[in-house]
Amino acid sequence: MADLGLPSLEVRLPLPALARWRAGNTGLAGVWRFAAPLPGPSLVISAAVHGNEIAGALLLQRWLRDGVRPRRGTLTLVFANLAALDRFDPADPTASRFIEEDMNRLWAPELLGGPRRSVELDRARALLPVMAQADVLLDLHSMLWPSDPLFLSGPGAAARALGQALGAPPLVVADDGHAAGMRLIDHTRFKDGASALLLEAGPHWQPETLALMEQASARLLRHLGMAEDGAALPPEVALPSGRLARVTRTVTATTTGFTFLREFRGGEVVPRRNTLIALDGEVEVRTPHDVCLLVMPSPRVMRGHTAVRLARFEDPGEAATC
The missing domain is CATH 2.40.50 (OB fold (Dihydrolipoamide Acetyltransferase, E2P))
Incomplete structure (x- = not known):
């Protein structure tokens, strides 16, 4: 039997600098919402549901700094688990995945509406109205163990088709989630009509993971007709449809x-x-x-x-x- 050690824990990305972006502009910490004059979809991009997955936070920080705005509809950028993200330490980079419990196992309606409390559960409840207004959700994640990048699709057929249309990464996996609890993309909001994708963009803390997150996010913005001309985004590249x-x-x-x-x-x-x-x-x-x-x-x-x-x-x- 294989005795597998931990993968590389080298952190090759800078730490997120969130002081400027922490307050948000919605009255909810870490949540930024930008509405265009033209009607269109409501796109939510969430990062750092797990506090040690800093690449997504760096992408949102970059888009905020560069003034990326929607041409139509509404773009909402969410730094999800701020408390865990604050504890990220490159000397011990796996330790800040969460404070009390995995935030990506807490999205069952009966749990969100129940009496139990924790740091992550309280934050999920606070973010629920933001997620509930999304027509499209892209939840940015990275991976500890070696794996090719992929999309995990929410429960609806529209999410699977959306992931295939984006083509980066070139694989969409449809699944029913985890026995340990309901993920954000599995919330009932995304069963009918609204689409949710979870992007597993590559290994934690690596530049290529951040690059794929930005490519996928930019492709999504363009696919929805929301990208402004001249926006500070990676160039558009023709790609084949992804496999399912x-x-x-x-x-x-x-x-x-x-x-x-x-x-x-x-x-x-x-x-x-x-x-x-x-x-x-x-x-x-x-x-x-x-x-x-x-x-x-x-x-x-x-x-x-x-x-x-x-x-x-x-x-x-x-x-x-x-």
Whole structure:
């Protein structure tokens, strides 16, 4: 069995400098809203739902500094978990993912409307009206373990089609979320009509991750007809439509002894069904079908958390093999 150590923890991005942007312009800290004179969609771009994922915060900071505004509709930029982001320390860069609990597992309506309180839950409740008015949501994230970038789509068909139309990154994965709690993109707002995409843009704290976030965000702005002429955005590049994969099984660790049999990278494809890839205590985890895409495997996973998602491509096409 593979004994996997932590990936590189080198922080190659500058720290976000949020003093100028902390207050927002909506009466809610960290939330900036810009409305164009022309009618159009309401686009929300959120960053730092996890406080150690600083690339998204750097992108929003850059767009605010450069005066990126919508040509039509409304653009809202959200620094989501400010309390955790404030604690980011390059000397211990994984420690500030959250203060009390994962903010991206708290978006079930019964939880948001319940009596329990925490730093993250209080912040999610405060942000809910912002998210509830979105026609389109792009939630910016990065990854600890090695994986190819991808979109995770919200529950509606429109989100899947939107991710494919953007094409950067070139993979959209449709899934049903985590057993540990509901993500922002899974909120009921995005089941009918409104679209939500979660961008997993690459490894934490790396310049290429920030570059992909900006490319994807700029493509989205242009796709919605919201980009101003001459805006400080990356140049437009023609790209093919992205591929769609649908999760067929979400593997949740049921023991503290979950172990992959070798090192797997997210985006790797296992060619044959019934291939043994992991052990959950004494229970074997095998691929349920041929050409099985491994989505964001986590070599060190706690019991009750997602270890890996197994997916099938919706389109035929050629897939890389492991």
